[in-house]
Amino acid sequence: MGEHANLYMGKDIYFWNFIVLMVFTLFELGAVFFETVPGTDIDISRSAVWAILIGVGIVKGYGIAAFFMHLRDEHKWFNITFMFPWIFVALMLWGIGLSNPEGVTGLPSWCTPDWSYATER
Amino acid sequence: MGLPDFIVACKAMLDDTVAAELGMLGISVSGLLIIVIAVSNWWFEDLPFIGHGEQIATSYPFEGDHIRKVGLWVFIMSEIMVFATFFSSYLRMRTEWCTKWAFENSDGGFDGCRSSDDWVLTASDYLRPGGAKIDGLGNSVGDFWTLLPGGINTFALIISSYTIVLALKTAKNANWEAPKGIMGKLMPTRKAAVRNYLIATLMLGSLFIVLKLVEWSHLVAEGFTIGTVQGSIFYIATGAHGLHVFVGLVIMLYLVFKADTVGYDEDNAQGIEYFGLYWHFVDLAWVVIFPAFYLY
Numbered sequence: 001m002g003e004h005a006n007l008y009m010g011k012d013i014y015f016w017n018f019i020v021l022m023v024f025t026l027f028e029l030g031a032v033f034f035e036t037v038p039g040t041d042i043d044i045s046r047s048a049v050w051a052i053l054i055g056v057g058i059v060k061g062y063g064i065a066a067f068f069m070h071l072r073d074e075h076k077w078f079n080i081t082f083m084f085p086w087i088f089v090a091l092m093l094w095g096i097g098l099s100n101p102e103g104v105t106g107l108p109s110w111c112t113p114d115w116s117y118a119t120e121r
Numbered sequence: 122m123g124l125p126d127f128i129v130a131c132k133a134m135l136d137d138t139v140a141a142e143l144g145m146l147g148i149s150v151s152g153l154l155i156i157v158i159a160v161s162n163w164w165f166e167d168l169p170f171i172g173h174g175e176q177i178a179t180s181y182p183f184e185g186d187h188i189r190k191v192g193l194w195v196f197i198m199s200e201i202m203v204f205a206t207f208f209s210s211y212l213r214m215r216t217e218w219c220t221k222w223a224f225e226n227s228d229g230g231f232d233g234c235r236s237s238d239d240w241v242l243t244a245s246d247y248l249r250p251g252g253a254k255i256d257g258l259g260n261s262v263g264d265f266w267t268l269l270p271g272g273i274n275t276f277a278l279i280i281s282s283y284t285i286v287l288a289l290k291t292a293k294n295a296n297w298e299a300p301k302g303i304m305g306k307l308m309p310t311r312k313a314a315v316r317n318y319l320i321a322t323l324m325l326g327s328l329f330i331v332l333k334l335v336e337w338s339h340l341v342a343e344g345f346t347i348g349t350v351q352g353s354i355f356y357i358a359t360g361a362h363g364l365h366v367f368v369g370l371v372i373m374l375y376l377v378f379k380a381d382t383v384g385y386d387e388d389n390a391q392g393i394e395y396f397g398l399y400w401h402f403v404d405l406a407w408v409v410i411f412p413a414f415y416l417y
Contacts, residue, residue: 061408069405082201092205
């Protein structure tokens, strides 16, 4: 966490990041709480909730890592240190998390491993 | 060595079919004592630190950076992988489960889930509106308020992330001036302001732990115990996160003590800064855990 001197509408970037995180959390809870879009008859499907949660999670994760943890203004090696384990995270999610029979057959081919043991065991 | 017994003892707390024996915790408590002594020693060394003698890395690629900061980032790197193992295990199982929610929405696509007998109930089934709790007539009787502790906890962590940022900003600001009004009375000096922001962070973290226990007790009372696969991954993953919050609270107690005695300023604010990195990481982990385990 370093110093951001720039002010936006009289407040620093930490304040606005805080506001964004709060608003997006409300949005996240609302997606689960409401079964239809408020004021309409449009159903919020499971797929829509799934997409909203992932989208909101990415925005919130970026806000915390980039601004609160100050990675945005750190030199590249701190960013590399932070990003490095995500290679293994991706491998774990892809190789372990999705390597089950339903995962292989029920998800798009581009995000599932084509390993025979996953379907033949 | 004491980990297996420790886990069994923890399981006994969450599942009444497992007998609890305090003797199981013997080796774990011994290990904990050694950790406490080591950490206490480190704190006694850190307490008089006023900004002189910070060790600086001398070799590429972190040349010129504080060694403590580099060490903390490497620690966070390992922590990311720890939580990734929980999450990948959960995902491995979750994609296989036909949950109540998936069944009711009929878009799960699971061949093995043709009737309600095939459901498995996850924590999110219990926690979501109209959740898994069934009355005598077979109707869902859960409501939004079962999700409330988790929702409040999410806001508490975000607010606490901001209060620790405010503590650091205040400590680093040599030209700090007391605010006007009631805030000025609460924070008449920079030293008091830093301490109070840290206390606010501590209280929010404590609220998180209390609500977590409230939520767990409700889930266990409704039959969602650690004895099932769904309960096991939920309690282990959220418990590991709760443990990180608890460790953060212990460290924060020290920070509050130092803020109240030695004080933090622009020369020695690194203590808050590096703890803040850890605390933000705990918040970051919750950003993943909360939607995955509570909402979806």
